Amino acid sequence: TPSVCAPLPVLGRDVTVPLVTGGEVTYAALDYAASAPALQRVWDDVAAYAPYYGSVHRGAGYLSQLSTDLFENARRTVAEFLDCREDDQVVFTRSTTDSLNLLAAALPADCRVFVFETEHHASLLPWRSAQVTYLDAPRSHREAVETLERALADRDPYGPALVCVTGASNVTGELWPVRELAAAAHAHGARIVLDAAQLAPHHEVSVAGLDVDWVAFSGHKLYAPFGSGVLAGRADWLRAADPYLAGGGASRKVVRREDGGVDVEWHDSAARHEAGSPNVIGAYALASACTALTEAGFDTLAAREQYLVRTVREGLADVPQVRFLSLFGDDAPRVGVLSFVVEGWNSSHFAAALSAEYGIGVRDGLFCAHPLLRTLLGSDPQAQGECGSPESAPGEKSLNAIRVSFGAGTPDEHVERFVRAVK
Numbered sequence: 001t002p003s004v005c006a007p008l009p010v011l012g013r014d015v016t017v018p019l020v021t022g023g024e025v026t027y028a029a030l031d032y033a034a035s036a037p038a039l040q041r042v043w044d045d046v047a048a049y050a051p052y053y054g055s056v057h058r059g060a061g062y063l064s065q066l067s068t069d070l071f072e073n074a075r076r077t078v079a080e081f082l083d084c085r086e087d088d089q090v091v092f093t094r095s096t097t098d099s100l101n102l103l104a105a106a107l108p109a110d111c112r113v114f115v116f117e118t119e120h121h122a123s124l125l126p127w128r129s130a131q132v133t134y135l136d137a138p139r140s141h142r143e144a145v146e147t148l149e150r151a152l153a154d155r156d157p158y159g160p161a162l163v164c165v166t167g168a169s170n171v172t173g174e175l176w177p178v179r180e181l182a183a184a185a186h187a188h189g190a191r192i193v194l195d196a197a198q199l200a201p202h203h204e205v206s207v208a209g210l211d212v213d214w215v216a217f218s219g220h221k222l223y224a225p226f227g228s229g230v231l232a233g234r235a236d237w238l239r240a241a242d243p244y245l246a247g248g249g250a251s252r253k254v255v256r257r258e259d260g261g262v263d264v265e266w267h268d269s270a271a272r273h274e275a276g277s278p279n280v281i282g283a284y285a286l287a288s289a290c291t292a293l294t295e296a297g298f299d300t301l302a303a304r305e306q307y308l309v310r311t312v313r314e315g316l317a318d319v320p321q322v323r324f325l326s327l328f329g330d331d332a333p334r335v336g337v338l339s340f341v342v343e344g345w346n347s348s349h350f351a352a353a354l355s356a357e358y359g360i361g362v363r364d365g366l367f368c369a370h371p372l373l374r375t376l377l378g379s380d381p382q383a384q385g386e387c388g389s390p391e392s393a394p395g396e397k398s399l400n401a402i403r404v405s406f407g408a409g410t411p412d413e414h415v416e417r418f419v420r421a422v423k
């Protein structure tokens with residue numbers, strides 16, 4: 001069957017790039033997992049609003065009022081998109097990385113953190129000031145849940161704990177059993193934050209339905225431009241924490257004391273962690289993307305994306321040199337993200353050839369998930385090229401793979417060209 005619906009219009013559809021073999025070709029952006037092209041509709045919404053934007057929460061002028069309304073409406077749109085609980089807060093941040101660092105800064109005293117070694121560095125690294133338990137890579141959903149349950153049950157002392165887990169891997173595209181992990185966390189008195197950077201662009205995310213305490217994602221992977229992200233979820237830890245950034249907007253009242261110092265009352269709302277003039281256009285664009293995806297329908301988008309996943313898998317099934325990477329098995333449910341190595345090829349050279357000879361943009365390297373790549377490739381001489389990837393230390397033998405990823409804006413032709421090129 002052909003793919004089930006037309007791709008959504010995105011920016012960059014007509015960009016042409018030169019080929020080393022001569023001539024030029026339209027660029028096939030197959031690195032959506034890094035950053036997806038903005039939806040045309042998001043761009044149009046931003047262009048329509050841009051002449052009117054003004055400072056938010058600060059001015060009596062008409063455009064300041066308008067911008068404040070749009071900014072706060074964007075917050076409500078995101079809350080609806082994520083199916084948040086009534087008391088949840090939606091904090092606008094710069095990115096998923098920023099969101100998780102904000103949560104890390106808001107951990108209560110003596111909070112332990114549990115994280116699988118398979119996570120993206122953005123989920124793996126922000127917790128360094130807490131005591132972190134890194135869990136071994138599981139090989140099935142069941143093993144993931146059992147590993148987490150064991151670690152949480154064995155924690156000593158049995159105090160506050162946070163689990164951080166991704167919804168879909170940025171390396172293998174595989175879905176993680178978020179609902180089951182959330183249930184395990186809660187059964188053991190822990191909280192859980194979902195890194196939805198790769199999940200939210202492809203799947204409905206329901207904070208209430210999954211019963212996660214927080215969710216983080218980035219606008220630039222969700223078909224909005226760079227510079228906006230979200231941390232949404234439970235208000236209590238966020239309210240109890242010092243502001244992530246100190247400054248105007250986060251403070252309700254600042255008074256000079258008689259002894260010369262200052263007393264500050266901080267806001268209890270999301271503004272507590274949004275000091276400074278916020279990225280109004282970014283929040284507006286992100287909310288516009290949420291609306292566009294909801295209207296397109298995740299079932300429709302997922303059906304189309306699964307068609308493209310099958311096109312890659314079936315198209316390359318008769319190429320024995322290609323080995324796809326997975327933790328949970330080749331047929332595990334996944335989003336449109338696939339990583340692989342090719343026998344006889346250094347992955348960086350292979351990716352460079354796809355670009356230079358076919359105008360195809362993929363990612364090569366370790367995908368900011370070094371421990372996972374070592375687990376998946378460590379014993380595979382195939383993946384160890386002669387020249388270092390940008391992510392290998394000087395002198396270290398390179399360890400790298402190739403990642404192809406796509407989504408709502410990908411035309412069939414890009415994926416078909418990719419299959420042809422790899423063959």
Ligand code: PMP
Binds near residue numbers: 166
């Ligand atoms: N988590 C995952 C699973 C990711 O794929 C990424 C981006 N590659 C991030 C977090 C970080 O996102 P950002 O760079 O937008 O902060």
